[in-house]
Amino acid sequence: MAEVSSATLDLELLRSFQAAAQLGSLAAAAEQRHRTVSAISMQIKRLEALLDVRLLERGPRGVVPTTAGEALLQEARELLRMHDGMLARYAGRGLRGKVRFGLPEDYARELLGDVLPEFTAHHPEVLLQAVTATSGELVRQLERSRLDLAVVLDRPIALPGGEPLWRTTPVWAAPRHANLIERESLPLALHEVDCPYRALATEALERLGRPWHALFTSTSIHAIERAVETGLAISVLDRERLTPAMRELGEAEGLPALGRCEARLHFARAIEPASQPAAQALADLLRERLRGRGPWRSAAAG
Incomplete structure (x- = not known):
């Protein structure tokens, strides 16, 4: 009979890995997780050792997930979402906290008619604050931690990191x-x-x-x-x-061809710990509804 491994995954390691992979920076992950950069680095090394696979490629401009890291990131999101939801249900309450979300004004009508109402219906105790602005202004607000997360087009300011959602036309x-x-x-x-x-x-x-x-x-x-x-x-x-x-x-x-933009999901470098599960829940819904499709087909399908 084969021996059953007794290894277990520490959810704190997964949270630190998720933050680093999403933000593209160990320093940004440390700020968001309220830990030192060396602590975040050690947590990720422990996770890599436990799984016996390299998860992040480290370079002068930050970190990017490897192929294995991308796969783990998807599973980690789902595992942490299920864990946090189960904990909230059995603790007798749903998600709480405050989430400050920014979105380009051009897409507000579609997101307000579909994604955001669903989020507030499922998480009525979360204080959601949504603002619209140009992508350049949203970048500045993210950098000043006036927003927790935002959907930002990659022009005219290409903010490093972020997760691709859809290509504009x-x-x-x-x-x-x-x-x-x-x-x-x-x-x-x-x-x-x-x-x-x-x-x-x-x-x-x-x-x-x-x-x-x-x-x-x-x-x-x-x-x-x-x-x-x-x-x-x-x-x-x-x-x-x-x-x-x-x-x-x-x-x-006689008009010139136009380039295309990519809408990306970005997190602030620092999010209040009490609000992180709610911010992740909104990010999960945005990924589910927008990735690869954008708000137009998402709204029609809903």
Whole structure:
């Protein structure tokens, strides 16, 4: 009869590994876990020794999971979620704490109509604070620990680390019944600075040498869309946001090809210990609903 191993997994080792893998930094994991960098490093080495496999590749810019580490990360999330949920149920209460979540304004309608209501329904004792802003502003708020986690596009500021959720599909959006493309200077409707799609539009036009001017600037995606629909300006929107009053333009009309962005899930370097399980629960739901699909198909499927 084969000998049964008596080895057991220490959940604290898994939590430290999860933090380092998600944040891409032992220092950031140490800050989030309220431990020293050497303690986090020793915990991960103990876990690697226990499993007899390398989990993280260490380099000058931080750490990244190995293939085995990626597989363990998925299983660790599920194990810790089940553990924390079971503990909460048998302790007679659900998750508590405060979660400060940031999301790009362009995707707020879809996330507010699907993911966030489900989270608050399942975790009514968690104080959820959701804010919208440009991706550049969300990066600054994460770095200042004013947010616990955020969905951020990787332009115009490429924040290191994070977990890929979905690829966006930016297109040139023009009014259906107005021809603005032949104007000497292309009239654009844009968000303020720090907007990924503003950066895509202006960089592409400047590479082509095409004159442009910001005819309409707003922090509201709905105002930008209205400026396009009424024939005022051209903009760059996610293809899923095009309405019947708009049409998509491209290279056939003399406009340059646009790059793509990736939406990534980022955690703050420091999250209050009492709020970490709730932050992880929201992250789990975001992964489940958005990874590889984005909010559009997720909302339709729900």
